[in-house]
Amino acid sequence: MDHWIQFWPRTAAVNGEVVNALYIAELAVCGLILMTVVGLMFSFCVRYRAGSTASRANLTEKTWHWEIGWTTATLVLLLIGFVWGAAVYIWLYKSPLGDLEVYVVGKQWMWKMEHPGGQREIDALHVPVDKTVRLLLASQDVIHSFFIPAFRIKHDAVPGQYETVWFKATKPGTYLIECSEFCGTEHAHMKGEVVVMEPAAFALWLRDQGVRESLAQEGEALFREHGCSGCHGENSTVHAPSLVGVYGGIVHLQDGSAVRADERYLRDCILLPRTFTVAGYPPVMPDFSGQLGEDDLVKLIAYIKSLAR
Ligand code: HEC
Ligand SMILES: [Cu+2]
Known part of the structure; x- marks a missing residue:
C-alpha cells in the first residue's frame, strides 16, 4: 500500500489511538451531514426539474416537528462532540507523573x-x-x-x-x-x-552512553558554584528555606497564595525571586535571570527534585 497517499501518519502511541477515534467520529458525523444535504439537493433538483409535474403550490401546513427534530439532533450531536473532545483535550494536557x-x-x-x-x-x-x-x-x-x-x-x-x-x-x-x-x-x-x-x-x-554524572549530580555542583548552597545549605546562617522535599509539595507564599512546587515554580523561584517569595522568609534571594542558561536550569532543577524527603 506504500504507493498510496497515506490517510494519516501511522499511529504508535496510546495518545494517537485516542485522537484517531475522536477524529473518525467527527469525520463520520460530518460525512453524514454532508451526504444528507447533498442527497436532498440532488433529489430536489430531479423532482423539480423543468417540465416535471411535481406540485409547486405553497406549503399549506407548518411542520414544526421537523424543525424541532433536526435542531435537537444536531445540538445533541454537537454536545457529545464537545464533551468527548474536551475530555480528550484535558487527558492529553494533564501531565501524569511519568515512568x-x-x-x-x-x-x-x-x-x-x-x-x-x-x-x-x-x-x-x-x-x-x-x-x-x-x-x-x-x-x-x-x-x-x-x-x-x-x-x-x-x-x-x-x-x-x-x-x-x-x-x-x-x-x-x-x-x-x-x-x-x-x-x-x-x-x-x-x-x-x-x-x-x-x-x-x-x-x-x-x-552505553558512557555518562559519569547524572543531571542531579551536575546540578549539585552548580548549586555550590552559584552560591545557592551558601544560603540553602544545612550550615547556612542565612534564613533561607531548606529545599529538601520542596518538589511536589504545596508552598505558601508571602502574598497569601499557595502554589504547587512543580518544575515551573522552581524555575520561577530562581529567575523571578521577587515574584515568588516564600511566606516567613526575607526577600533576599538574588535574581539569577541572565546568569543561568536553560541547560544549567535543567540541572539545578533536577538536583532540587532529587532532594526528596
Ligand atoms: C542570599 C541567599 C540566597 C541565595 C544565594 C540563593 N537563595 Fe534561594 N532563597 C533564598 C531565600 C531567603 C528564599 C525564600 C524567600 C524567597 O522565596 O525569595 C529562597 C527561595 C528559594 C526557592 C523556593 C523555596 C521554597 O521553599 O519554595 C528556591 C527553589 C530557591 N531559593 C533556589 C535557589 C537556587 C537554585 C539558588 C542558586 C542558583 C538560590 N536559591 C540561591 C535565599 C537565597
Ligand atoms: Cu523551531
Missing part, C-alpha cells in the same frame, strides 16, 4: 534532550516502549513547537517557562520529530527522530 522524565530544550535550530541519568542527545530521543514518558519542554530563544505526528502530540516550547507533554509509545520503531512553529530560516530542517525501544534494549542504550 521516565526527559528535558527537551528547543533552540534555533535543534532539539536537545537530556535524560535524568545525564545522557544527552541532539535531534534524537530514545525511549522505552509501553512506558509513560513525560517531557519538560523549554526554549532557549524563540517559540518552537514539539511535534511527533505518529503520537499525535504537539506542544509549544516557550521561552521563559516550562511546558509539559507526555506520551506512551506502543510500537518499537523510529518516528519523526518536527518543529511545527515557524522559528527562522532553518525551521524546516529542525527535525529529529524518536526511537522507541524494548525496555531491555533501552537500558543497554542508557548504559
